[in-house]
Amino acid sequence: MFRTQFDKETKLWKGRDSPSLYNPKISLAQVFFRTCLNFGPKIAQISDDSGIQLTYDELRMKTIRAAQNLQKRGYHSKEVFGIVAKNSHHLAPIVFASLAIGSAVNSLDPSFGKTELLHMLKIITPTLIFCDVESYDLLKECLVELKNDAKIFTFGGSTDDSEQVENLFVETHNEAEFVPVEVDGENDTAIIVCSSGTTGLSKGVTLSHAALLDANTQFNVIFSSYDVLLAFSSLYWVTGWITLVGGTINGATRIITTESYTPELHLRLIEKYRVSFGLSAPHHIALLSKCGRLHHTDLSSLKLLTVAGGKCSLNVQNEINARLPNGKVFAVYGLSEAGSGMSVNLGNTDSVGQLLGYCTVKIVDEDGKRCGVGEKGEICFKTNYKFLGYYGNQKATDEAFDEEGYFLTADIGHFDEDGNLFIVDRKKDIIKYCNFQISPSQIESFLIEMPDIKSACLIGMPDEVATDLPAAFIVRTKGSNIIETDIFNLVADHFADYCKLRGGVYFVESLPMTPSGKILRRKVKDLATDLNSNRIN
Numbered sequence: 001m002f003r004t005q006f007d008k009e010t011k012l013w014k015g016r017d018s019p020s021l022y023n024p025k026i027s028l029a030q031v032f033f034r035t036c037l038n039f040g041p042k043i044a045q046i047s048d049d050s051g052i053q054l055t056y057d058e059l060r061m062k063t064i065r066a067a068q069n070l071q072k073r074g075y076h077s078k079e080v081f082g083i084v085a086k087n088s089h090h091l092a093p094i095v096f097a098s099l100a101i102g103s104a105v106n107s108l109d110p111s112f113g114k115t116e117l118l119h120m121l122k123i124i125t126p127t128l129i130f131c132d133v134e135s136y137d138l139l140k141e142c143l144v145e146l147k148n149d150a151k152i153f154t155f156g157g158s159t160d161d162s163e164q165v166e167n168l169f170v171e172t173h174n175e176a177e178f179v180p181v182e183v184d185g186e187n188d189t190a191i192i193v194c195s196s197g198t199t200g201l202s203k204g205v206t207l208s209h210a211a212l213l214d215a216n217t218q219f220n221v222i223f224s225s226y227d228v229l230l231a232f233s234s235l236y237w238v239t240g241w242i243t244l245v246g247g248t249i250n251g252a253t254r255i256i257t258t259e260s261y262t263p264e265l266h267l268r269l270i271e272k273y274r275v276s277f278g279l280s281a282p283h284h285i286a287l288l289s290k291c292g293r294l295h296h297t298d299l300s301s302l303k304l305l306t307v308a309g310g311k312c313s314l315n316v317q318n319e320i321n322a323r324l325p326n327g328k329v330f331a332v333y334g335l336s337e338a339g340s341g342m343s344v345n346l347g348n349t350d351s352v353g354q355l356l357g358y359c360t361v362k363i364v365d366e367d368g369k370r371c372g373v374g375e376k377g378e379i380c381f382k383t384n385y386k387f388l389g390y391y392g393n394q395k396a397t398d399e400a401f402d403e404e405g406y407f408l409t410a411d412i413g414h415f416d417e418d419g420n421l422f423i424v425d426r427k428k429d430i431i432k433y434c435n436f437q438i439s440p441s442q443i444e445s446f447l448i449e450m451p452d453i454k455s456a457c458l459i460g461m462p463d464e465v466a467t468d469l470p471a472a473f474i475v476r477t478k479g480s481n482i483i484e485t486d487i488f489n490l491v492a493d494h495f496a497d498y499c500k501l502r503g504g505v506y507f508v509e510s511l512p513m514t515p516s517g518k519i520l521r522r523k524v525k526d527l528a529t530d531l532n533s534n535r536i537n
Contacts, residue, residue, distance in 0.1 A: 207387050280307055411427075
């Protein structure tokens with residue numbers, strides 16, 4: 001299915017070649033409309049919140065009407081529309097309508113606070129925003145502060161001077177005449193998603209139509225029109241786009257909800273809708289493995305449960321696999337800048353598996369020299385259609401590529417002799433204690449397997465002598481009585497002496513996370529700095 005090929009002379013790894021399905025000059029909207037015509041009366045999406053179902057015919061008509069009504073209001077190609085919304089039943093036609101008139105879509109998460117919203121809105125300067133009605137007041141406040149007079153349409157009703165999105169779905173009486181605006185699929189922007197923001201404020205990752213289509217068609221061999229898809233990611237995260245774009249162009253049925261993730265909700269939806277393909281964050285999979293309902297849920301429909309966005313313990317994967325009679329968990333490695341997953345692990349190894357056909361990878365050491373099999377270094381990649389840069393940030397764009405045009409991921413990893421890619425850690429996350437390098441993810445993965453620990457984050461406390469003192473921030477599971485000494489001893493007994501938690505163990509009610517479930521290390525480090533300062537004082 002997927003197979004990494006290694007060239008010993010160039011020291012380059014590449015996924016098995018797969019034929020391109022689409023002309024790189026066409027738009028996502030053109031593919032969308034063709035899909036809708038092909039699948040017509042088939043159910044495209046089901047909202048668990050409202051029970052509303054949309055067929056591909058209905059989704060197509062709502063998209064056409066929204067596009068024509070936007071054009072009537074003076075909106076046109078080359079503009080950027082902002083979206084700050086959960087996965088409600090009107091979201092998909094609004095997204096495809098925006099693309100159909102040649103505008104780009106910038107997706108932010110509805111959980112963003114004022115700081116994050118101001119930061120991204122200042123960079124993107126959207127001319128129109130679609131948001132949940134609950135987010136309206138904060139968005140309006142940010143726009144006023146930025147002196148941006150963008151109109152706001154709201155999902156779920158209207159308030160103040162907003163207008164509800166339903167007004168864009170009124171009949172135009174010339175729907176049959178609509179044709180998507182032509183774009184240069186390889187060079188025109190389709191979407192602007194956010195980088196993870198785990199170590200700093202997010203950047204706007206600009207992706208073309210061709211990049212998205214090429215990346216998402218790699219999953220044709222994984223899911224099809226017979227599948228029922230479920231993901232909790234909003235469109236803020238590239239996994240949300242994988243589900244929307246990949247699911248739609250393959251004619252699958254998507255299950256959507258605006259409810260926040262809980263393992264109980266996850267299991268209920270799988271059982272109720274006979275979900276066959278799921279996409280989850282590592283944090284969600286860890287919670288799922290500890291959920292009592294897991295042992296009493298019919299999971300026979302589930303063929304593949306993907307985990308993406310970070311490292312997921314093989315033990316946790318195996319715990320879930322033991323409950324899947326007809327399916328399995330598999331790990332996916334990818335970045336927003338790649339537009340989708342870059343590698344897939346379909347085997348029983350603690351790796352992120354084999355490369356997909358649209359990317360080429362090299363591993364480089366600290367001196368920039370290419371590494372061979374088993375040699376650890378920074379993972380650098382090229383895709384058939386590279387991302388178009390960080391929106392409004394040429395400096396960051398230039399710094400993201402090396403002189404050969406490879407994107408620098410800042411992920412540390414290596415390939416084994418079978419072509420499996422292993423992720424060791426992040427460059428910026430490495431803790432350095434007395435010249436020893438410590439992998440936070442390795443210790444975190446060990447800790448969260450303990451039944452008393454819900455989540456964990458390892459950071460380095462600054463120290464003049466040692467550079468960093470390893471410290472653990474722990475969220476206990478409900479009812480747990482585990483104490484600092486227990487955790488210190490767990491690490492001391494399992495890892496080398498230099499990994500001991502000399503910076504301390506700190507219990508917290510929760511860890512700051514991105515909407516996709518990644519721990520915001522920069523905020524944990526801020527907390528650690530405050531604690532260290534108080535300790536000194």
